[in-house]
Amino acid sequence: MSEPGENPLQDIPEALVHPRHRFALPLIWILPLVAAVIGAWIAIHAILDRGPEIHIVFQNADGIEAGKTPLRYRSVDVGQVRSMTLTPDHRSVIVTAQMSRGTESLLASDSRFWVVRPRIATGGISGLGTLLSGSYIGLDIGHSDERSKEFQGLETPPVIASDVPGREFILHADSLGSLTDGSPLYFRHLPVGDVTHFELDPDGHGVTVAVFVQSPYDRFVTRDTRFWHASGIDVALDAGGLRLQTESIATIIAGGIAFETPTVSTQLPPAGARTEFRMADNRDAAMKSPDEQANRYVLYFKGSLRGLAVGSPVDLNGVEVGEVRSISIEYDPVHQDFKFPVEINVYAERIRARYLPGSARPDAEGMRSYRFVERLIEHGFRGQLRTASLLTGQQYVALDFFPSAPRVTSDPTKVPMLLPSIPGGLDELATTLSDIARKINAVPIERIGADTDRTLVQLKETLESANRLVTRFEHDVTPELAATISEARKAMATADHALAADSPLQENLQETLRQLAGAAESLRALADYLDQHPESLLRGKAKDDR
Amino acid sequence: MRHPAPIGPSAKALGIVGCAVCGQLNRCATREEHYCSRCGATLHARKPRSMARTTALTLTAALLYVPANLYPVLETETLSGTEGHTILAGIVELWQDGSWLLATLVFFASIFVPLLKLTALGLLIFTVRTGRPWHVREQTGVYRLIEFVGRWSMLDVYVVSILVALVHWRTLETVHPGTGSLAFAAVVVLTMLATRAFDPRLLWDVAREARA
Numbered sequence: 131m132s133e134p135g136e137n138p139l140q141d142i143p144e145a146l147v148h149p150r151h152r153f154a155l156p157l158i159w160i161l162p163l164v165a166a167v168i169g170a171w172i173a174i175h176a177i178l179d180r181g182p183e184i185h186i187v188f189q190n191a192d193g194i195e196a197g198k199t200p201l202r203y204r205s206v207d208v209g210q211v212r213s214m215t216l217t218p219d220h221r222s223v224i225v226t227a228q229m230s231r232g233t234e235s236l237l238a239s240d241s242r243f244w245v246v247r248p249r250i251a252t253g254g255i256s257g258l259g260t261l262l263s264g265s266y267i268g269l270d271i272g273h274s275d276e277r278s279k280e281f282q283g284l285e286t287p288p289v290i291a292s293d294v295p296g297r298e299f300i301l302h303a304d305s306l307g308s309l310t311d312g313s314p315l316y317f318r319h320l321p322v323g324d325v326t327h328f329e330l331d332p333d334g335h336g337v338t339v340a341v342f343v344q345s346p347y348d349r350f351v352t353r354d355t356r357f358w359h360a361s362g363i364d365v366a367l368d369a370g371g372l373r374l375q376t377e378s379i380a381t382i383i384a385g386g387i388a389f390e391t392p393t394v395s396t397q398l399p400p401a402g403a404r405t406e407f408r409m410a411d412n413r414d415a416a417m418k419s420p421d422e423q424a425n426r427y428v429l430y431f432k433g434s435l436r437g438l439a440v441g442s443p444v445d446l447n448g449v450e451v452g453e454v455r456s457i458s459i460e461y462d463p464v465h466q467d468f469k470f471p472v473e474i475n476v477y478a479e480r481i482r483a484r485y486l487p488g489s490a491r492p493d494a495e496g497m498r499s500y501r502f503v504e505r506l507i508e509h510g511f512r513g514q515l516r517t518a519s520l521l522t523g524q525q526y527v528a529l530d531f532f533p534s535a536p537r538v539t540s541d542p543t544k545v546p547m548l549l550p551s552i553p554g555g556l557d558e559l560a561t562t563l564s565d566i567a568r569k570i571n572a573v574p575i576e577r578i579g580a581d582t583d584r585t586l587v588q589l590k591e592t593l594e595s596a597n598r599l600v601t602r603f604e605h606d607v608t609p610e611l612a613a614t615i616s617e618a619r620k621a622m623a624t625a626d627h628a629l630a631a632d633s634p635l636q637e638n639l640q641e642t643l644r645q646l647a648g649a650a651e652s653l654r655a656l657a658d659y660l661d662q663h664p665e666s667l668l669r670g671k672a673k674d675d676r
Numbered sequence: 677m678r679h680p681a682p683i684g685p686s687a688k689a690l691g692i693v694g695c696a697v698c699g700q701l702n703r704c705a706t707r708e709e710h711y712c713s714r715c716g717a718t719l720h721a722r723k724p725r726s727m728a729r730t731t732a733l734t735l736t737a738a739l740l741y742v743p744a745n746l747y748p749v750l751e752t753e754t755l756s757g758t759e760g761h762t763i764l765a766g767i768v769e770l771w772q773d774g775s776w777l778l779a780t781l782v783f784f785a786s787i788f789v790p791l792l793k794l795t796a797l798g799l800l801i802f803t804v805r806t807g808r809p810w811h812v813r814e815q816t817g818v819y820r821l822i823e824f825v826g827r828w829s830m831l832d833v834y835v836v837s838i839l840v841a842l843v844h845w846r847t848l849e850t851v852h853p854g855t856g857s858l859a860f861a862a863v864v865v866l867t868m869l870a871t872r873a874f875d876p877r878l879l880w881d882v883a884r885e886a887r888a
Contacts, residue, residue: 142702144703145693145703145704146716147706147709148708148711158732161733162739165736172743
């Protein structure tokens with residue numbers, strides 16, 4: 131820039147030069163290399179981290195979100211729901227889940243899956259955490275060695291995780307009561323298990339309940355263990371009076387089952403898993419001796435059966451030996467009459483079981499045989515209807531001996547065997563009273579009344595006519611009668627005169643009588659003589675015999 | 677159409693290099709390393725190793741772009757557990773919620789712009805490396821655009837860092853930056869560096885050589 135017109139480029143100085151000596155490493159290329167390595171590692175990791183893909187079928191996908199809902203086992207995420215699709219028949223939902231790596235061992239073919247949602251049941255509240263966090267799919271590992279990728283999801287969470295030690299038993303009952311999944315199981319008022327499952331029997335005649343008894347309590351369940359409903363409050367008003375029984379406060383609301391083993395049976399080995407038991411309605415029923423050997427008898431009672439119900443006790447001298455099995459009505463077309471057969475169960479085993487210890491036991495067959503009862507009947511064994519409580523009017527069937535009872539025979543080959551009955555105390559009294567009443571009733575009081583009435587009328591008529599007669603008698607007869615009487619008096623006076631002591635008639639008569647007496651005396655002397663000397667009749671009078 | 681871009685002699689072709697530090701022009705006749713005759717700074721006719729740097733940085737950014745979008749940029753830790761949020765899922769959520777404007781904005785800032793930058797850089801690199809001049813003047817315009825727009829992609833990263841700092845309610849809810857946000861920030865920074873490393877004069881060098 132010194133002179134104008136001059137080329138300014140001429141003044142540009144030469145740059146300083148250093149020989150190029152070092153080899154520049156292309157360090158910059160490390161950057162994409164590192165990025166590529168990291169990317170590749172992430173990708174490989176992601177692929178390796180993937181476990182199997184499984185499908186679970188649920189009734190509905192309530193609370194499940196694709197890409198969010200995790201699968202958890204013991205609160206550890208082991209997978210995530212990828213997608214949900216309806217089944218072709220639109221009845222359920224197939225949930226596809228991507229499991230994490232290393233979870234193959236969780237997928238036993240009998241593993242169970244369920245959706246954990248907040249649940250409020252009588253047994254408690256569960257899944258409260260999911261209120262905030264959203265639902266997740268719970269998982270319980272099965273025991274099977276087989277692996278599966280297709281599962282049927284449960285609608286309700288399983289009550290007992292499969293790894294809890296213990297045993298499952300099957301109970302049969304008439305009704306479910308207030309039981310539900312998770313209802314507690316008590317052993318001596320100790321919660322030892324839960325109801326895991328229940329279902330209606332296929333024939334609809336009962337329910338089957340599966341219960342799980344946790345270890346170590348499961349060893350108290352033997353073949354002879356009795357189970358019963360411990361639900362709610364058991365109030366019974368029967369021939370035994372009023373009874374109230376509960377297991378625990380919780381069971382009043384939530385229901386439950388209790389079990390106990392009769393003390394004589396505790397030496398038995400523990401029952402195997404899935405042993406089947408019968409569940410009774412209450413403890414008393416449960417603890418009764420097994421009722422397999424029930425002998426059936428039928429009785430016909432004369433009186434009213436009110437107060438007698440199915441299940442009413444049958445007792446022998448106050449000891450319960452059976453129960454009423456059924457009460458029905460029979461129509462006898464021949465006699466045009468109704469009969470009321472009461473069928474009873476008598477448990478011969480109880481009689482045997484109550485034999486004195488140490489005494490020779492009659493063999494069960496003998497006790498059970500109807501021929502034995504036939505012999506008893508011959509000795510006056512009878513059934514009688516008795517009132518257990520005058521307050522409630524409950525009745526029971528008493529079996530007893532009535533030696534004075536009329537002889538009856540019963541055919542032991544018929545089932546149920548006829549057991550003759552005898553009217554009971556009150557029953558008999560009532561019968562007698564009613565008999566008297568019937569007799570009184572039979573008296574024709576009305577007719578008697580009417581007859582009496584009529585008789586009175588006639589009597590009145592008779593009296594009136596008598597009255598009339600007397601009046602007429604007075605008027606017509608009396609004057610004549612007076613005349614007659616005076617004439618009679620005159621006749622009497624004449625007779626009197628004739629009969630006077632000084633009258634000639636009298637004197638003549640006295641003389642005659644005197645002569646007659648002398649004649650009689652002579653006759654007597656003759657008779658005496660003849661008596662002493664009968665021969666004089668022939669020989670004549672002996673001279674100076676005396 | 678506009679007139680064709682004039683392609684005159686370049687300083688480099690004349691053997692003149694301006695000092696980047698003091699502005700002094702120097703004559704560099706040889707291909708050896710030169711220093712400024714006045715201040716002694718190293719002289720470069722073009723940005724040193726421009727192509728290598730640009731290519732490497734762009735490649736790295738492209739590689740990181742994948743995890744930046746696949747991995748969650750934000751991890752919220754609530755009572756329910758940890759939940760990740762990816763950029764795409766966030767946009768979809770916003771769109772479904774009806775916030776179309778916001779969704780579009782996020783989409784442009786976080787998905788489209790980084791992609792545009794990567795594509796543009798790729799195009800520039802392709803042109804220079806293959807030596808085939810194609811709409812060189814427009815390409816220069818693209819370069820200016822990406823240089824201008826570069827830092828705005830950092831919005832996401834800012835949002836994440838603010839959230840992480842603010843939302844910190846112990847057990848109730850805690851927010852962590854996810855792997856994605858790191859990758860995303862790296863993408864933005866790397867593309868900016870790549871843009872800086874690129875020397876647009878190379879484009880015209882290519883055009884001149886092609887003319888010659």
